[in-house]
Amino acid sequence: MTPSQVEYIQDFNKELEQLCVYRFITRNSELQRTACSNLEEMLAVVSQDKAAAIAEGDEHFANVLLGFEALLSACVAEIKMYLFLKEDKPDAAWTELVTSQDGFEAALRADRGFGEDIARQLQRLQKIEKLVFPPQSFLSTGWVVKDEICSICESDYEDCGHIKGRPYMGQFCVVHIRPLEVNHVAIVDKPASKHCRITHMKVSDGRENRLSLMIEPEPKESEDDVAVESEGKLFQGVVATTSSLSDG
Amino acid sequence: MSITVSDYIDVKAKMGELGCSLPESGLTLLPLNLDSAASIAELRHASETSTVRKLLLQERLPLCDIVERDQRPPYIKNKSADLVLPTLYLSAAFLSQNSPLVSVALNVISSYIYDRFRALKPGRTVKFDVVLEDRESGKYRRIAYEGTEEGLKLLPASIREAIK
Numbered sequence: 001m002t003p004s005q006v007e008y009i010q011d012f013n014k015e016l017e018q019l020c021v022y023r024f025i026t027r028n029s030e031l032q033r034t035a036c037s038n039l040e041e042m043l044a045v046v047s048q049d050k051a052a053a054i055a056e057g058d059e060h061f062a063n064v065l066l067g068f069e070a071l072l073s074a075c076v077a078e079i080k081m082y083l084f085l086k087e088d089k090p091d092a093a094w095t096e097l098v099t100s101q102d103g104f105e106a107a108l109r110a111d112r113g114f115g116e117d118i119a120r121q122l123q124r125l126q127k128i129e130k131l132v133f134p135p136q137s138f139l140s141t142g143w144v145v146k147d148e149i150c151s152i153c154e155s156d157y158e159d160c161g162h163i164k165g166r167p168y169m170g171q172f173c174v175v176h177i178r179p180l181e182v183n184h185v186a187i188v189d190k191p192a193s194k195h196c197r198i199t200h201m202k203v204s205d206g207r208e209n210r211l212s213l214m215i216e217p218e219p220k221e222s223e224d225d226v227a228v229e230s231e232g233k234l235f236q237g238v239v240a241t242t243s244s245l246s247d248g
Numbered sequence: 249m250s251i252t253v254s255d256y257i258d259v260k261a262k263m264g265e266l267g268c269s270l271p272e273s274g275l276t277l278l279p280l281n282l283d284s285a286a287s288i289a290e291l292r293h294a295s296e297t298s299t300v301r302k303l304l305l306q307e308r309l310p311l312c313d314i315v316e317r318d319q320r321p322p323y324i325k326n327k328s329a330d331l332v333l334p335t336l337y338l339s340a341a342f343l344s345q346n347s348p349l350v351s352v353a354l355n356v357i358s359s360y361i362y363d364r365f366r367a368l369k370p371g372r373t374v375k376f377d378v379v380l381e382d383r384e385s386g387k388y389r390r391i392a393y394e395g396t397e398e399g400l401k402l403l404p405a406s407i408r409e410a411i412k
Contacts, residue, residue, distance in 0.1 A: 247325060
């Protein structure tokens with residue numbers, strides 16, 4: 001790593017630390033919105049710098065910046081989670097919580113330099129998940145898949161040299177899958193994606209939101225929603241998101 | 249964490265019944281449902297098979313395919329947090345001639361699991377089966393592992409014990 005890259009990292013850490021003080025629910029919402037804007041501006045700059053590192057063929061620094069992008073996205077999502085909680089929007093808050101957790105996980109994978117502090121941030125979010133949100137019932141879909149396409153080289157994943165989940169020149173290797181059929185849908189404790197969960201329980205006058213316990217009117221059918229029967233009750237939930245057709 | 253050892257079907261006979269190649273000289277990744285599939289078309293690989301296959305090949309380990317490229321079974325992709333690895337088959341011939349490579353293969357797989365789990369939420373488990381051919385008895389044993397990446401360290405000892 002060059003001295004200027006070391007300096008870049010130190011400056012980044014300083015700037016991020018100043019904005020991380022808004023990652024508490026008690027902070028003023030307007031200040032938090034400003035912090036989100038500032039973090040998103042930082043993200044745009046980091047993405048430009050990553051593009052420059054890629055153009056120079058500096059894979060290590062490109063991967064460090066990939067980690068910075070993940071960190072910034074995680075921090076934005078965490079602050080948005082607090083904003084949604086204060087706005088009485090628990091489902092949106094849950095989505096941001098999971099996005100934030102995924103962001104910190106991605107940072108850990110981007111470069112070995114992201115270590116203990118990120119692991120602590122993940123633990124912190126896991127505690128928030130347990131303390132702030134009620135226990136969730138997660139859904140897992142099993143697909144039968146014939147074709148797997150590598151996101152890095154866009155060739156058949158079986159034939160290329162990339163390994164899913166690993167960073168390559170500022171990008172994670174993700175496998176895009178083409179399912180032949182759905183094998184099953186199951187309720188699981190440990191899902192691949194916490195976005196996939198039971199969101200509502202059917203009741204006589206509508207559906208009960210599993211986070212807020214509010215009775216809501218039936219919405220128009222969504223492709224991603226599914227009805228699941230368990231213990232004589234009918235539940236609705238998300239079984240797939242756009243990322244469900246990717247692996248890694 | 250659990251490691252269970254049990255009898256397994258006659259792999260050679262099953263391969264012949266299905267019309268698959270007979271793996272002898274190298275490591276082989278078996279489909280999850282080899283014991284129950286009635287035809288090649290019914291075979292299903294574990295979700296991590298293509299990744300494990302690449303990792304072993306990148307270490308220049310000898311790997312045998314049971315079917316031609318265009319017949320390779322589809323994968324079962326469970327969108328669950330647990331990691332389901334393919335069944336690793338070790339023929340008696342391979343075990344007698346290349347036993348050090350078994351440790352290399354297990355290390356490659358362990359490193360991959362460690363890397364995957366390092367960045368993932370806690371509480372995730374790995375499922376990994378090894379099937380061995382016993383040269384003397386001609387029988388097949390399955391060692392089924394389920395637990396964290398830490399417990400995988402105990403698997404080589406279980407394999408050695410099963411070979412005895």
